[in-house]
Amino acid sequence: METLRRLYEWNERTFWNSLTKKLMSFLLLFFIDVVYLGIYIHQKNLVTEALRNGEVSSAVMQRISSGMDYGLSLMIAMTAFALLWNVLQILYIRHLILRPVRIISTIFDEIARGEGDFSRNLPTISHDELRTLAESYNRFADKMREIISEVRKMSVNIAREAVLVKKTVASTAEKATRQGDIANAVFGASTEAIKAIDEVSASAELISQSTEANLQTARGSLGEMFEIVSKVQNVSAKLSSFNDTVGHLAQRSDSIRQIAGLIKDIADQTNLLALNAAIEAARAGEMGRGFAVVADEVRKLAERVNVATQEITDNIGGMITLVRDTQRENDVINGDIQQTREVVERSSSEFNRMVSNFERTGDQLNQIAAAMEQLTATNGQVHEAVMQVHTLSDEVSGSMKSSETSTLTLSRATESVQELVSRFKIGRGSFDFNVDQARRMLERMQAKMSALSQQGVDIWDQNYRPIPKTSPQKYDVSYAAAFERDIQPLAEEALANLKGGVYALMIDLRGYGAIHNLKYSKPLTGNYEADLVGNRTRRIWDDQTGQRAAKNTQPLLLQTYARDTGEVLSEINLPIIVDGRHWGGLRVGCESSVLLDG
Numbered sequence: 001m002e003t004l005r006r007l008y009e010w011n012e013r014t015f016w017n018s019l020t021k022k023l024m025s026f027l028l029l030f031f032i033d034v035v036y037l038g039i040y041i042h043q044k045n046l047v048t049e050a051l052r053n054g055e056v057s058s059a060v061m062q063r064i065s066s067g068m069d070y071g072l073s074l075m076i077a078m079t080a081f082a083l084l085w086n087v088l089q090i091l092y093i094r095h096l097i098l099r100p101v102r103i104i105s106t107i108f109d110e111i112a113r114g115e116g117d118f119s120r121n122l123p124t125i126s127h128d129e130l131r132t133l134a135e136s137y138n139r140f141a142d143k144m145r146e147i148i149s150e151v152r153k154m155s156v157n158i159a160r161e162a163v164l165v166k167k168t169v170a171s172t173a174e175k176a177t178r179q180g181d182i183a184n185a186v187f188g189a190s191t192e193a194i195k196a197i198d199e200v201s202a203s204a205e206l207i208s209q210s211t212e213a214n215l216q217t218a219r220g221s222l223g224e225m226f227e228i229v230s231k232v233q234n235v236s237a238k239l240s241s242f243n244d245t246v247g248h249l250a251q252r253s254d255s256i257r258q259i260a261g262l263i264k265d266i267a268d269q270t271n272l273l274a275l276n277a278a279i280e281a282a283r284a285g286e287m288g289r290g291f292a293v294v295a296d297e298v299r300k301l302a303e304r305v306n307v308a309t310q311e312i313t314d315n316i317g318g319m320i321t322l323v324r325d326t327q328r329e330n331d332v333i334n335g336d337i338q339q340t341r342e343v344v345e346r347s348s349s350e351f352n353r354m355v356s357n358f359e360r361t362g363d364q365l366n367q368i369a370a371a372m373e374q375l376t377a378t379n380g381q382v383h384e385a386v387m388q389v390h391t392l393s394d395e396v397s398g399s400m401k402s403s404e405t406s407t408l409t410l411s412r413a414t415e416s417v418q419e420l421v422s423r424f425k426i427g428r429g430s431f432d433f434n435v436d437q438a439r440r441m442l443e444r445m446q447a448k449m450s451a452l453s454q455q456g457v458d459i460w461d462q463n464y465r466p467i468p469k470t471s472p473q474k475y476d477v478s479y480a481a482a483f484e485r486d487i488q489p490l491a492e493e494a495l496a497n498l499k500g501g502v503y504a505l506m507i508d509l510r511g512y513g514a515i516h517n518l519k520y521s522k523p524l525t526g527n528y529e530a531d532l533v534g535n536r537t538r539r540i541w542d543d544q545t546g547q548r549a550a551k552n553t554q555p556l557l558l559q560t561y562a563r564d565t566g567e568v569l570s571e572i573n574l575p576i577i578v579d580g581r582h583w584g585g586l587r588v589g590c591e592s593s594v595l596l597d598g
Helices: 002-014 019-024 027-053 058-112 129-422 429-454 480-486 488-497 528-534 544-551 592-597
Strands: 465-467 474-476 501-508 557-562 568-578 581-591
Touching (some): 429 480, 429 501, 488 501, 501 544, 544 557, 544 568
Antiparallel strands (some): 568 581
16 A cells, blocks of 8 residues: 555656646547547558458449548547547636635735735635635635634734733832832831830830939928928917017007106106295295205106106107017018918919829829830831831832733733734724725825935935924924925825824834824924823834834834823834835824724
């Protein structure tokens, strides 16, 4: 069997290595007819020679010869017809077989090169196995269109979600970083708080000890204050008694003064009587001399009594004055003692309250000390928790960076899938429609750019001149005005024809876009937020998406990204080739959701 198989393969490779050769094998039937015709002619010649040698009559010979010639003519005609029929049959069958086979081969060659047009179906013009083959291929192509469409939808969805996840991851990473910074700050503050709490605890302990000592001192002082109050009250009572004594002394002194006055009056009367007695004694002469002496002595005595009484009165008056002064001063002292007693009583009361406050303060300080101990323990737990938060923040930051890397890898893988499936044309859906529109626009733009270059416009100018007071920074080039005049209308027309189109612009190899669509070419206002959306001309797109679009040389590149204005878009990128040179790229932005219809 192996020998037969090898013989068959050698025969196929050597003689029947194409369908045409296999179909030409049908001509073997014609060659059989030709051989049969040759045999017939040979036999006719033999029969004719035999008849001629047998001396058959010429009439019979003529009839036999005519019949054989007629049969030969029929055989030649049938042979020619068979040849024609074989040739036509070969051409027809070749046409039926080779056309779909070549179409399938072409499609598979395109697929092998990374390109494929599944929008075409094989024609079903026959009613045999070839029709079955064509229908099978058409079902296969339709299934491939469905698969490619679904892969596109999934890739666009994945790309869009990857972009959203990337934004979320970036935001989460930023928040995690901020959380880490806050955790660091809290960690530092917690460390400082621990030190402060230790210091406060130590201070509270010292204050508590000092307060306890002061409380003991205050309690002793309070006892002394109570003793002072008691002594002041005793002094006040004694002063009151002394004041009463002084009052009685004043009354007695006044009585003495009255008595002294009475004595003085008596002395004055005695003196007057002595004077009258002396006068009478003088009148009596010698008889009254003795009486005169007595009267004179009485008068002298009365004068001495009067003098003594006057001294007594003066002394009593001075004493009364002193007693009254003493009484007044004693009243003042008594008032002062009373005020002192009130002050001391108030001070005692205040001191008593102060002692009570000291006691409450001591209790509160004890509570503070206990609370500080609890706070120290709690802050230690907080410190430990902050350390864990700090560690977790670092882990989250690392995970976010890893997630960001994974998301970027996913985005790149999704873009690779999108790039792969975008090479296949399925003939339906917004994606193919927008790609066709972009390619038509590209052809017109390339032709217009070539014409501008031939007219002397330097379309390769990369001498970017900064435009002052613009943010983001804008630049001008020599060909900008010509592009606005001749190419911007093409971009506007293409944008109007796109399904879900957001923008259509062209950028050079360095990402510079001189023009944009009219809705993004509004006059500058000086307001950053307004100009970021309203004027996007004369910019260098140095982001990753813009740079990939600028440098892309693949026939088609599909990117999904988050615009700097916030939208998530899918972008069709086509390389711009002018006069055989790579000028830059065409960027056609569409809403991602629009591309999901196939």
